[in-house]
Structures are given as structure tokens and as C-alpha cells.
Amino acid sequence: MSALDLPAALKAAREFKPDIVYERGSSYGLGAMIAVCLKLPLVTMVLDEQVSRLSLWLADTLVATNPRLVPAKHRSKVIQVSWGANSALFHPDKPASRIPVGQGKSSPLLVYVGSFKKWHGLDLLLQALQQPSLNDTCAVLVGDGPLRKEMQVLANQLGITSRIHFAGSVPYYSVPGFIAAADVCIAPFNPHMHRPSGEGFVLDPLKVFEYLAMGKPTVTIRSENIEALFEDHKHLRLYHPGHLLGLVEAVSSLLNDPDKARKMAQAGRQKVLSSHTWQAHADHLYDLFAEAISHKRSGM
Numbered sequence: 001m002s003a004l005d006l007p008a009a010l011k012a013a014r015e016f017k018p019d020i021v022y023e024r025g026s027s028y029g030l031g032a033m034i035a036v037c038l039k040l041p042l043v044t045m046v047l048d049e050q051v052s053r054l055s056l057w058l059a060d061t062l063v064a065t066n067p068r069l070v071p072a073k074h075r076s077k078v079i080q081v082s083w084g085a086n087s088a089l090f091h092p093d094k095p096a097s098r099i100p101v102g103q104g105k106s107s108p109l110l111v112y113v114g115s116f117k118k119w120h121g122l123d124l125l126l127q128a129l130q131q132p133s134l135n136d137t138c139a140v141l142v143g144d145g146p147l148r149k150e151m152q153v154l155a156n157q158l159g160i161t162s163r164i165h166f167a168g169s170v171p172y173y174s175v176p177g178f179i180a181a182a183d184v185c186i187a188p189f190n191p192h193m194h195r196p197s198g199e200g201f202v203l204d205p206l207k208v209f210e211y212l213a214m215g216k217p218t219v220t221i222r223s224e225n226i227e228a229l230f231e232d233h234k235h236l237r238l239y240h241p242g243h244l245l246g247l248v249e250a251v252s253s254l255l256n257d258p259d260k261a262r263k264m265a266q267a268g269r270q271k272v273l274s275s276h277t278w279q280a281h282a283d284h285l286y287d288l289f290a291e292a293i294s295h296k297r298s299g300m
Contacts, residue, residue, distance in 0.1 A: 006033055013038060020289050029054040041292040043285075046070050046078075047203075060292045063285070066202035066225055081284055082229065084276040085209035090176050092215040092269070097177035101138045101165040108137045108255050111182035111216075113175055113207050116145030121188035121221075123154060127244055130158045133252045139186075140165040142178045176214060184254050184261070185211035187220035191241055204229070209276050212236065212268035217254040217261035219247065229276065235268035 013034050023031025023044045029052030035042035036058065044059040046069045056074045064070055067078045099109065114120055128134055155164045167178065179185060187207050202225055211218040220226060222238040232238040237254060239246030254261040
């Protein structure tokens with residue numbers, strides 16, 4: 001969307017008669033223009049560095065998963081929010097999908113769900129499967145993206161093709177079935193390849209919330225934002241990004257001690273249910289909207 005859409009968007013907004021404008025970055029300032037035209041309070045979600053300058057200046061409140069996404073001169077307006085999981089869809093009672101790898105064997109199964117992009121660290125996951133302590137472990141990679149063919153070539157070069165299933169893109173409602181089949185779920189991010197490159201990894205990891213919502217033992221990277229949400233060894237296992245042996249050790253520790261892994265995953269699930277569901281996110285936004293409307297009406 002852009003300024004060219006303002007006439008149609010403004011017409012729809014006037015018919016809807018909102019009390020507030022909630023703008024996402026993809027509107028590129030259109031929400032800010034509507035808020036000005038209708039004299040309404042504006043809350044803007046900053047997802048990355050592409051947010052409109054108009055929105056930064058005009059917003060009554062800026063919300064972001066990390067304040068560093070917002071230029072310093074506007075950070076006084078930032079409220080930090082957390083994303084979450086759909087706890088009704090991602091639930092431990094979901095039946096497991098049949099995975100065409102390792103069937104009929106006792107091989108542990110790792111599951112990854114997400115995009116095949118450089119900053120998702122799939123090359124490290126494939127290299128981990130070649131290590132001696134994981135050489136009987138299988139994996140299913142759910143999703144698609146620009147590096148899928150490259151990862152298939154790498155799996156072949158590493159000699160692990162028979163232990164990898166590339167599931168491709170699947171409907172969102174089918175994702176829990178793949179997670180349900182996992183012994184351990186993996187989110188091997190590589191923040192050095194993440195944009196905005198100068199800020200490291202600053203987004204909330206949806207796949208981690210979803211893994212834990214299903215009560216699955218989970219391994220992901222040690223980073224500022226993840227450590228602010230979850231505790232290593234209490235809710236999940238963390239390793240230093242890009243550290244192959246760290247990833248292998250974290251996965252092996254969960255596979256070698258299923259009881260401890262199960263208790264850790266249960267604690268992680270309770271943490272998600274208490275603080276990191278989409279309902280919790282919506283409740284937080286509702287409170288922010290109510291406050292912004294109250295301030296506007298009182299002339300503050």
C-alpha cells in the first residue's frame with residue numbers, strides 16, 4: 001500500500017468510524033495519513049527499518065519487539081511487545097504426521113519449520129547431522145525458500161540425504177502435525193546474516209513459541225532477545241550462534257536424557273501459555289489502544 005491508496009482507504013476508514021489507527025510497517029505511512037485526516041491517535045508497529053519516517057514522527061505510540069528497531073530520536077515513544085503462538089492450534093494433543101524418513105527405526109527425529117533463508121542457519125543443522133553423536137538422527141525440514149535447492153545439494157555432499165526429508169511448503173494448519181512427530185525441534189538462526197544487519201537478531205522467534213506451545217524439547221541460539229524470553233536449561237537449550245559443536249551438544253543432551261528434556265519442554269510450554277500467546281499480545285495491544293484513545297480525548 002502507498003499514498004496512492006489514500007482516497008480509497010480514507011473512504012473506508014470514514015465508513016468504519018474507528019477510534020484509533022493501528023498501522024503496520026507494510027502500509028508505508030498510509031495509516032499515519034489516515035490518522036491525520038481523521039484526527040485520530042496513531043499506534044505504529046515497527047517490524048524492521050523500513051518504517052515510514054512520517055509514521056515515526058506522527059505516531060502517538062510505537063510498538064516493537066526490540067526498541068533498537070526504532071531510530072534513537074523516536075525511542076521515547078516505544079513500547080516493547082512480544083509476539084506469541086496460537087495455543088489452540090499448537091497444542092500437545094495434535095496427532096503426529098507420518099514422516100517418510102526413519103520409519104520403522106528408533107532413529108531420533110529433529111524438526112525444523114520455517115523459511116530457507118541464509119539467516120535461518122540450516123547449513124549448520126545439516127552439518128550437525130554429520131557429527132558422530134548424531135549420525136543415527138533423522139530430520140524433517142518443513143518450509144521453502146531461496147536456499148532449498150542449495151540445502152538439498154549440501155545434504156547430498158554431506159552424505160545425509162537418506163536421513164533428511166524436505167517436506168516443502170505445507171498449509172499452516174498442518175504444521176503442528178510435523179512438530180508433534182519431533183523428538184527435538186530446532187531453530188538454528190544465524191543473526192550475522194539477519195537484516196537489519198546492524199542490529200543483529202531482534203525479532204521474536206515465532207517457531208520457538210510454537211515448538212514450546214506443543215511441549216516439544218527445543219534448541220535455538222543464545223541471543224539477547226531470546227534470553228529475555230526464556231532461560232537456558234529451564235525452558236529450552238541455547239547455544240552460541242554458528243557454533244557447530246554447541247548445537248550438537250545441545251541436541252544430544254536432550255536426546256540422551258528424555259525425562260529431563262520432557263520436563264524442560266513442559267516448563268517452556270507453561271512460559272508460552274502464561275506470557276507468549278497471540279491472545280496475550282492482543283490483550284497488550286488493547287491496553288495500549290485504550291491508553292492512546294484516552295490521552296487523545298483528554299487533550300494530553
